[in-house]
Amino acid sequence: MNLPTCKLFEGFTNRHCECFFDLIEETTCKQGEWLFREGDSAEQLYCIRKGAVELLTSIDDAIELPITILRSEGNFFGTSSLIAPYTYSLSARAYQDSELSVINREKLMHQIDRDPELGYIIMSNLAKTFLDRLKETRQEIKIHFKSLMKMMQY
Amino acid sequence: MNLPTCKLFEGFTNRHCECFFDLIEETTCKQGEWLFREGDSAEQLYCIRKGAVELLTSIDDAIELPITILRSEGNFFGTSSLIAPYTYSLSARAYQDSELSVINREKLMHQIDRDPELGYIIMSNLAKTFLDRLKETRQEIKIHFKSLMKMMQY
Numbered sequence: 001m002n003l004p005t006c007k008l009f010e011g012f013t014n015r016h017c018e019c020f021f022d023l024i025e026e027t028t029c030k031q032g033e034w035l036f037r038e039g040d041s042a043e044q045l046y047c048i049r050k051g052a053v054e055l056l057t058s059i060d061d062a063i064e065l066p067i068t069i070l071r072s073e074g075n076f077f078g079t080s081s082l083i084a085p086y087t088y089s090l091s092a093r094a095y096q097d098s099e100l101s102v103i104n105r106e107k108l109m110h111q112i113d114r115d116p117e118l119g120y121i122i123m124s125n126l127a128k129t130f131l132d133r134l135k136e137t138r139q140e141i142k143i144h145f146k147s148l149m150k151m152m153q154y
Numbered sequence: 155m156n157l158p159t160c161k162l163f164e165g166f167t168n169r170h171c172e173c174f175f176d177l178i179e180e181t182t183c184k185q186g187e188w189l190f191r192e193g194d195s196a197e198q199l200y201c202i203r204k205g206a207v208e209l210l211t212s213i214d215d216a217i218e219l220p221i222t223i224l225r226s227e228g229n230f231f232g233t234s235s236l237i238a239p240y241t242y243s244l245s246a247r248a249y250q251d252s253e254l255s256v257i258n259r260e261k262l263m264h265q266i267d268r269d270p271e272l273g274y275i276i277m278s279n280l281a282k283t284f285l286d287r288l289k290e291t292r293q294e295i296k297i298h299f300k301s302l303m304k305m306m307q308y
Contacts, residue, residue: 057292065299067292083282089289117270123277128237130284135243137291138211138221145219 004101005074006047007129011121019111020118025102035078035092035100042080042088043105048073051098055090069095081105082126158255159228160201161283165275173265173272179256189232189246189254196234196242197259202227205252209244223249235259236280 003009003017004024012020026049029035035046038058046053052071056064067090070077080088086105112119157163157171158178166174180203183189189200192212200207206225210218221244224231234242240259266273 057296059296059299059303065296067295079281079285083278083285089285089292112274116274119274120266120270120277123274123281124237127233127277127281127284130281130288131233131237131243133288134284134291137288138243141221142211142213142219145213149213 004047004049006076006101007074008045008047008076008122008125010125012118016115016118016121019115023103023107023111025104027100027102029094029098029100031094031097033094035094036088038088038091040088042078042086044078045076045081045103045105045108046078046092047076047101047103049099049101051100052095053077053098053100054093054095056093057090064091071095079126079129082108082123158201158203160230160255161228162199162201162230162276162279164279166272170269170272170275173269177257177261177265179258181254181256183248183252183254185248185251187248189248190242192242192245194242196232196240198232199230199235199257199259199262200232200246201230201255201257203253203255205254206249207231207252207254208247208249210247211244218245225249233280233283236262236276 003012003021009017009020029051035053036042036044038056048070050073052069053075054069055067055077057067059065077090077092078088080086081103082105112122157166157175163171163174183205189207190196190198192210202224204227206223207229208223209221209231211221213219231244231246232242234240235257236259266276
């Protein structure tokens, strides 16, 4: 049996895969089910095997604003479990019936203490993902700025 | 002599500080001087000791859109030097006369190969910084959304 496909695991050697395999548990969730809420203690990291998960932020008690929908296999979420102060900064809800791999934060941190190279690879992949998201945001700012410039010309 | 104050080095032990110290070179730059351009090969990471540096993205050949100004001591930039494909995604220009610490990517990667824990700490700090920036962006989206809701109520 292999590790699930996940962008966080890119660059793993066989050694990393073997010791990581014991950290993973499988779970399923039904469409509409909440996996965690913004502000909860971030104890688990999730990888999507099948299905889709929506990430949301609460505007007030009544309104949850969708930030993104993670659809493809290999996407991950709950990354606040990797970064102090380990508090989820978004809520997560199953957008479809889904199959997920779950990694417990404490077990993962224990493994990283024993094998810092594992931590280096994971945190490099995580930083790359965040940088890609920041670049997307900047791209949107550029598009808005260009539209504004065009409007001002006419 | 101590390591410069830098958010990337938070959590370093004495051992990390000692081996890191040899990687750092000091430089100065004059207000308005370009340190690198968007699209350049990212060979160096920078920490601000004194002064301020502006990060910009080019809209077209004629216009550079400011993204942020890094003012305080301890801020760092040129982070694309830590993440493949090692290409600067923004341009950097001295906003004031500045004193900078410069870290060569190849030397740093060589050191991380020898001491993966060093890499784990740096990449964790980097991921935390990126996550903080993403949270700021989301906060701005929330503010715009709330303004929009108020406008629609009246």
